[in-house]
Amino acid sequence: MKTDFIPIDYDYFDWHGRNYAKITGRNSSGKRICVIDTCPVYLWAILKDKLSKDKINKLIKKIEKIELDTKGRKTRVEKVEIHDKNFLGKPVKALKVFATNYKDLHDVADKLGLPEIEKRRGYDLGYITHYIIEKKITPLHWYEIEGEVLNNSEEFGGIDAVLDVDLCIKLDKVKEINDKKFTPKILAYDIETDEIQIGKGEILMISLVSDGFKKVITWKTAHKKQDYVEYVKDEAELLEKFTEYVKKVSPDFLVGYFSDGFDLPYLKARAEKHNVKLSLGLDGSQPRFSRGMSITGKIKGIVHIDLLKFIRTAYAQYMTSETLSLNEVAKEFLGDTKKDFKLEHSSKISGTDWEKYYEYNLHDSVLTLNLFEKFWPDLSEFVKTTNEPVFEISRAGLSKYTESYILHNLEKYNEIPEKRPGYEEISKRKHSGGVEGAFVLEPKPGLYENIAIFDFTSMHTSIIISHNISRSTLLEKPSKNAVSIKTDKGTFYFKKEKGFFPLMLREIFELRKKFKKQYQKNPNPITKARSNAFKVLSASAHGYIGFFGGRYYSIEASASILAFVRKFNKETIKKVEDSGHKVIYADTDSVALLMNNKSESEIKKLLTKLNSELPGVMELELEDFYKRGLWVTTRAGTTGAKKKYALIDKKGKTKIRGFETVRRDWCKLARDMQNKVIRQILKDGNEKQALKYVKEIIKELKERKISKEDLVIRTQLKKPLSEYKATTPHVIAARKMIEKKIPIGQGNLIEYYVAETRDKKKLVRDKVKLLDEKGEYNKKYYLERQILPAVENIFQVFNINVQEIIEGKKQMTLGDF
Structure with missing residues (x-):
C-alpha cells in the first residue's frame, strides 16, 4: 500500500532479538498510521595509527567471532567494515561493527578493549536517534511511504491487532515529499485535588478540552449542572471515564501544564489505589515514568506534552512575568487569566461554589489548549531543526537542542560522534573551576542625553566561526600557524583549518540570517518560528561548549571565546573614544556612547569604519538612537551599578x-512606583515630578490610604514545603495556608502581607498574615523594606536621600526644591 505520512511519535520494540522502530503519525486524510521499520545497528572502533593491513584483517576476524548472551537475548557481531572517517576533525581509520541489537552495543564495545583499538564510539545515541540518523525519517516532515498492511498478521507478535490505529504498515519504501499543512489533534487536560502531595488525596474533577469538545468529569455534585459537566459515582469511575474520553478523542498530543510533575503521576497513583488500568497508550499500555533531572510521563503512540517545560526552555528568558505559573504565562501570551476562585478543601465547598469550581477547572484546560496552539509553530520548528521527536524536544534544554543538531549533521563532515560523558567525567569537569566572564565597564551614574548603542551580532557565535574555536580545532601544543589567545586558564592555540563545529555553526548563522529576512518579508507564525529556532540554536553554541554534560565540552574553548569577547569589547571602547565619543557603558557585547552633537549619519559612518576592522563574520549593528538614558548607583551609593x-x-x-x-x-506598589519613577525621569529629563510622586506615595502610606491589595507580596514555592530549612516569610504563609486546608505545592505563588503586631517583634516572618486575616499593614516595613530600596539608588543620582524623606527630615539639596 502507498500513502502519505507525517511521523509524530517514535518508539521501538524487540522482535526475535532485533530492534524495530514503531512510528505513529497521520496521513493527509487524518487517518492514524503506525509504521514498523528497522535499520542496521552498529558502533565504531577507531584504530590506532599505522596498523598494517594484515593486523587489521586479523582484528576484523577476531571481532566477527564476538557473541553475547545478555539478559536472555543473544547478540553477535554480524559483520565488520573498514572506513576512512574523521574523529574530532582528525582523519582516522575505523571499523564499523554491526551487531544484532542496539541495547547490546555497550557490551559489544566492552569486548573491543583491544590493543589495536584506540576508542569505541557511537553506541550511546539511543536507538531512536540512531534510527532517525540512519533512515532519515525525521519528525514532522511529510513522506510518501509504501509497504505491507499488517491485518491480523502474526508478524511482530500480532502487533497490529493491539494498536488502536487505522493502518499498521511494515515499511518497504519511503521518500520525502513537499510539506503539507498539518493541524494536530490536541487534547488539553487538568485535574483538581484536595492534596498537593502526589496521590495523597482524592481527585475531585478532571477537565478535558479539544477542538469542539469541552468536558468536566466529577463525582462532586452541585445544585445546578452545566452542559459540559458529567457526573460519575466515585473517583474510580472518574479515572475510567477519563481514559475512555482520551481514547474517544484519540489526540496526537495530550497536553497539560506541569503535568509531568503533578497531573499525570497523580492520575497514575490514584488509578493504582483503585486498581483501575489507566490504558492511555495506543497499545493499551499505561503511562511510563522516568526520572532524570525531573520526572517525565510517556504514553505510547500519543505524545504527552508538559507545556511548562517547553516554555521554561524556549521563552522564560524573554518573559516579563513574575513566575511561570499558568496564570502568569496565559496573561502574558494570551491576555487571559485563570478564573477567579478561592481554592479551599472540598469539605468547605458547597452549593454554587462547586459550579464555580467546575468553571475554574475547565478554564485551566482552555488556557492550556490555547497556549499550546500559540506555541505549536515554535515547537514544531525546533523539532524540524533538531530532528529529534516532539516528546524529547518539548522537554529538552538548550544544550540538548545544540547537541541534537550536531549529531544529526555529523554525516556531512564524515565525523564519528563523541561519547556522552560519564558521571566521573562530569564531576571532574565541574571541579575544574569556572572561567573568567565577559568585561563590563562600570558606568558613571547619571542622566545622559543623546545616546547611541552598538551591539555585536551573535558575538560569541561569530567569534567561534571567525576564529575557528572548538574542541576539535584545539591544538595540543603552540603553533605559529594558529589562532592564539591568552586566557585565565592559559594560552590556547586553534588550528586555522576549519573544524566541523565552526563550519556547522556558520551554516546555522547563515540560515538564521536567511530566515530572519524571510520573516521580515513575510511575517507569519511559521516564518517567525523558523527564524526563532535558528536564533536560539545560534545563541546556545557557547553555552553548549561550556556545558559539563556535553559530548563536545571544552573548558579551553569556552575560556578562549570569553577572552575574545573581552578583547573585542575593550578594543571597540578604545576605538569609539579615540573617535571623540565618550563611552558611558559597555556590557559583554554592547557599547553605549554619547553622540556629542554628531548626526545619526555620522554615527553610522563610525559604525561602518568599526565593522571594516573586524575579522570574519563579526559585525557590530546599531541597536538604536536614544533621547535619554539613566544609569544609577549601587545600593551602597558609591559606585555605578552594572547591568x-x-x-x-x-x-x-x-x-x-x-x-x-x-x-x-516586592509588592505591587513598590514595583509600580519604581517603574513610574524611571519612566517619569526619562520623559522629563529631570527628577522633579518623580520626586513629587514618591512623596505623595510616602504620605499616603503613612496615612494608611494605600490598599492592602497593593501591598501583597507574592513569592513562589520553589520546592516542596518540607524541604525548606530556613523559616522565611513565605514559608510561614504557606504553613498558614495548609492549616486552613488550602491546597498548595511546589510552583505555587504564596501571597501574604506584613502586618503590625502588638509587641515589637523584630523578624519579618513574625508579622506575616494571609490576605483574609484581619490586621493593619506594617508602615515601617513597607517604607523601609519596599519603598526605599525601590527608588533609593535612582534618586542618589540627583543627590537626594529618600531615607530622609521617609523620616520627614528637610532636604537641603537642590533637587528637593
Whole structure:
C-alpha cells in the first residue's frame, strides 16, 4: 500500500532479538498510521595509527567471532567494515561493527578493549536517534511511504491487532515529499485535588478540552449542572471515564501544564489505589515514568506534552512575568487569566461554589489548549531543526537542542560522534573551576542625553566561526600557524583549518540570517518560528561548549571565546573614544556612547569604519538612537551599578534593564512606583515630578490610604514545603495556608502581607498574615523594606536621600526644591 505520512511519535520494540522502530503519525486524510521499520545497528572502533593491513584483517576476524548472551537475548557481531572517517576533525581509520541489537552495543564495545583499538564510539545515541540518523525519517516532515498492511498478521507478535490505529504498515519504501499543512489533534487536560502531595488525596474533577469538545468529569455534585459537566459515582469511575474520553478523542498530543510533575503521576497513583488500568497508550499500555533531572510521563503512540517545560526552555528568558505559573504565562501570551476562585478543601465547598469550581477547572484546560496552539509553530520548528521527536524536544534544554543538531549533521563532515560523558567525567569537569566572564565597564551614574548603542551580532557565535574555536580545532601544543589567545586558564592555540563545529555553526548563522529576512518579508507564525529556532540554536553554541554534560565540552574553548569577547569589547571602547565619543557603558557585547552633537549619519559612518576592522563574520549593528538614558548607583551609593539602566527613544518607547520591576518579593506598589519613577525621569529629563510622586506615595502610606491589595507580596514555592530549612516569610504563609486546608505545592505563588503586631517583634516572618486575616499593614516595613530600596539608588543620582524623606527630615539639596 502507498500513502502519505507525517511521523509524530517514535518508539521501538524487540522482535526475535532485533530492534524495530514503531512510528505513529497521520496521513493527509487524518487517518492514524503506525509504521514498523528497522535499520542496521552498529558502533565504531577507531584504530590506532599505522596498523598494517594484515593486523587489521586479523582484528576484523577476531571481532566477527564476538557473541553475547545478555539478559536472555543473544547478540553477535554480524559483520565488520573498514572506513576512512574523521574523529574530532582528525582523519582516522575505523571499523564499523554491526551487531544484532542496539541495547547490546555497550557490551559489544566492552569486548573491543583491544590493543589495536584506540576508542569505541557511537553506541550511546539511543536507538531512536540512531534510527532517525540512519533512515532519515525525521519528525514532522511529510513522506510518501509504501509497504505491507499488517491485518491480523502474526508478524511482530500480532502487533497490529493491539494498536488502536487505522493502518499498521511494515515499511518497504519511503521518500520525502513537499510539506503539507498539518493541524494536530490536541487534547488539553487538568485535574483538581484536595492534596498537593502526589496521590495523597482524592481527585475531585478532571477537565478535558479539544477542538469542539469541552468536558468536566466529577463525582462532586452541585445544585445546578452545566452542559459540559458529567457526573460519575466515585473517583474510580472518574479515572475510567477519563481514559475512555482520551481514547474517544484519540489526540496526537495530550497536553497539560506541569503535568509531568503533578497531573499525570497523580492520575497514575490514584488509578493504582483503585486498581483501575489507566490504558492511555495506543497499545493499551499505561503511562511510563522516568526520572532524570525531573520526572517525565510517556504514553505510547500519543505524545504527552508538559507545556511548562517547553516554555521554561524556549521563552522564560524573554518573559516579563513574575513566575511561570499558568496564570502568569496565559496573561502574558494570551491576555487571559485563570478564573477567579478561592481554592479551599472540598469539605468547605458547597452549593454554587462547586459550579464555580467546575468553571475554574475547565478554564485551566482552555488556557492550556490555547497556549499550546500559540506555541505549536515554535515547537514544531525546533523539532524540524533538531530532528529529534516532539516528546524529547518539548522537554529538552538548550544544550540538548545544540547537541541534537550536531549529531544529526555529523554525516556531512564524515565525523564519528563523541561519547556522552560519564558521571566521573562530569564531576571532574565541574571541579575544574569556572572561567573568567565577559568585561563590563562600570558606568558613571547619571542622566545622559543623546545616546547611541552598538551591539555585536551573535558575538560569541561569530567569534567561534571567525576564529575557528572548538574542541576539535584545539591544538595540543603552540603553533605559529594558529589562532592564539591568552586566557585565565592559559594560552590556547586553534588550528586555522576549519573544524566541523565552526563550519556547522556558520551554516546555522547563515540560515538564521536567511530566515530572519524571510520573516521580515513575510511575517507569519511559521516564518517567525523558523527564524526563532535558528536564533536560539545560534545563541546556545557557547553555552553548549561550556556545558559539563556535553559530548563536545571544552573548558579551553569556552575560556578562549570569553577572552575574545573581552578583547573585542575593550578594543571597540578604545576605538569609539579615540573617535571623540565618550563611552558611558559597555556590557559583554554592547557599547553605549554619547553622540556629542554628531548626526545619526555620522554615527553610522563610525559604525561602518568599526565593522571594516573586524575579522570574519563579526559585525557590530546599531541597536538604536536614544533621547535619554539613566544609569544609577549601587545600593551602597558609591559606585555605578552594572547591568542596570533605562533608556527612552525618540518615540517615547522605554527600555529598562536590571531593575527589580518584576522582583517577586516586592509588592505591587513598590514595583509600580519604581517603574513610574524611571519612566517619569526619562520623559522629563529631570527628577522633579518623580520626586513629587514618591512623596505623595510616602504620605499616603503613612496615612494608611494605600490598599492592602497593593501591598501583597507574592513569592513562589520553589520546592516542596518540607524541604525548606530556613523559616522565611513565605514559608510561614504557606504553613498558614495548609492549616486552613488550602491546597498548595511546589510552583505555587504564596501571597501574604506584613502586618503590625502588638509587641515589637523584630523578624519579618513574625508579622506575616494571609490576605483574609484581619490586621493593619506594617508602615515601617513597607517604607523601609519596599519603598526605599525601590527608588533609593535612582534618586542618589540627583543627590537626594529618600531615607530622609521617609523620616520627614528637610532636604537641603537642590533637587528637593
